[in-house]
Amino acid sequence: MKVFSWVNIVALTGLVAVQAQAADLTISCGAVGAELQLCKEGVAIWEKQTGHTVNVISTPNSSTERLSLYQQILNAQSSDIDVMQIDVVWPGMLASHLADLHQYLPEDATQGQFKALIDNNTIDGRLVAMPWFTDAGVLYYRKDLLEQYDKPVPETWQQLTDTATTIQQGERKAGHDRMWGYVFQGRAYEGLTCNALEWIDSYPNGGTIVNSQGDITIDNPDAAEALKLASSWIGTISPRGVLNYTEEEARGVFQSGDAVFMRNWPYAWALAQSDQSDIKDKVGVAILPKGGENGQHVATLGGWNLAVSKYSQHPQLAAELVAYLTGPKEQKRRAIEASYNPTIESLYKDQQVLAAVPFFGTLYKTFTSGVPRPSAVTGDNYSRVSNAFFNTVHSVLAGSVEPEQGLSNLEGELKRIKRRHW
């Protein structure tokens, strides 16, 4: 036990040593896009209101790496971090290390929050985290280019492929030789799991890797077809480098005006529309395409929550900070300033929010009916399942294995994992 705790003690002293003054609380926030900036602002408002001091620590951008870091900190029972920003798929994995917020917050603390998210964060009757913002994959497109080439917003993945090819070729002919058709998150990490789940589940019988009963469903012709189409993008409408892109690399290409379409989370909207952006006012946001005419539109449910570590020395204070940050006032500010999706229903009818982020209204259904990754059913084995899945998809995209072969190998791999009883 102790051997492993040294690792993060060393890691954390580095982080914490920077903060010279002793603070009452420490919160760790993500740092994707404007996340860290927003987190600091929100915390500053609370500090002013209450007179307490809070340290803000940033964590790795990749959610896969962030989970590893948190698990090390929590397993060492370290009290260094009081409040953690946790992914929608982690509550089950981390529940035993997190405080029950019901104990510290009033009865009505969860009022107005999406019920599905509260249920997601309630493990064995304990509320281990408060929803902070929700996420669903959306399709960003260049309004001006679609207009110029007289193309509709694509309804199916095949249409997206054709439109992207046409516009990319046209733009390159016109001298824009760095133009690409489509960028997404293709690095072998959790983000690729989200992307690939959207491709596969959008086909009529593609499924969600593992169904809600815990049966492995991934080895099917629809899933293979989805991956076949996706692997045809690499090197044609998507740069080969996409195989090492996370959210921010994809946004970098799109926001420099070098891509027609991008799959990303809603946070990219505010940044693409900022004054520094090369494509301000040329961006549209739509629901992700279907897998063929009989398919369905699918968006992977993402989102982040705030949790209080069980080992915190000030759990009451930490819970109050969480309650403020996840409350309506702060969520509204985050929605308007940086297009983070609220988890409070009434904010989707708020005129100021809708004026700042129009697609919160038009895509409301997408945000409330996102498809969850199979984390609940696979429990502690989810990171293995996800890892096996994104590695297979990555190999298929890289062209080192055929979709059918890859999926049947994956099925075998998942069976090995399932042996450990999910």
Next chain:
Amino acid sequence: MSTRNTLPPGTAEPQSAVAHAQGQVEREDEPERRERGTRVRRQRVRAAWLFLTPMLVGLALVAGWPLMRTFWFSFTDADLGSMSGAHFIGFENYLVHDDSGWYGLLADPLWWQAVWNTVYFTIVSVSLETVLGIIVALVLNARFPGRTLVRAAMLIPWAIPTIVSAKMWAWMLNDQFGIINHLLMTLGVIDTPLAWTADANLSMWAVIMVDVWKATPFVALLVLAALQMLPSDCYEAAKVDGVHPVRVFFRVTLPLIMPALLVAIIFRALDALRVFDVIYVLTSNSANTMTMSVYARQQLVEFQDVGYGSAASTLLFLIIALITVIYLYLGRRQLGGGS
């Protein structure tokens, strides 16, 4: 994870001091003197052990204990969340057979791919580093103005922490805005940008390239030190006899710098077999570039499976230990014959 300290070849083992003390020449016709001799000898042995004890205790604490724990955990189903609740499961982490087939580390194709990746990386990168290191050392051995400055500058890649240089290279190798692609396109070597760190066929080469860039100075430095010690009379004789310089290099220089070169190679090989940071930072985390250390970390940290991860670490240790033993054995035979 694995041991960090390997005795450099030629280092005396603890016992050899003792053996040396015992190797005193004895005169059998003087019992008195002999008695005094044994007393002196005993004192020497005691002193040797006295001096060795702190080091042995230190080693046992910092290397032996974690290593033993890792061995032990590899036979349990320990999990990072509850290390205390581990049960002994014998060899199940390594290999187990049940009704649906073989399971465990030795039956995991991903592990064998990681082993192969590691071996491939080691052979290619260390070979390149050796050849380039010798060339650089020969150049720096020549007298030219500003030699000391070049020598100092050459060490910069070796001085930069790997994490930092890997991140630096990751940006330089970026497919969209990386300077490497920009240079190659400008020179007309390639016509479309290459995805150095993402492309399955290129990413291993990118890693090897960065490692070679970093470690060549190290090899060059050791070889240069050996070159500075060479006796000049051999060369004068060769000059008088009019032997071709290439032949002089292979017949005179290379055998003479061999001991230093072998030290450099073994150090690099042991480092390369444990390679982690450059791969973790530079590549897309895919199975194409996964090495044994990356695999072990994934099991230990990402999947919280201390038992299985320890089994991977143990095998990694055994593989490295085996290579070291073979090397020391061969090295001793080669060098022992020469001295």
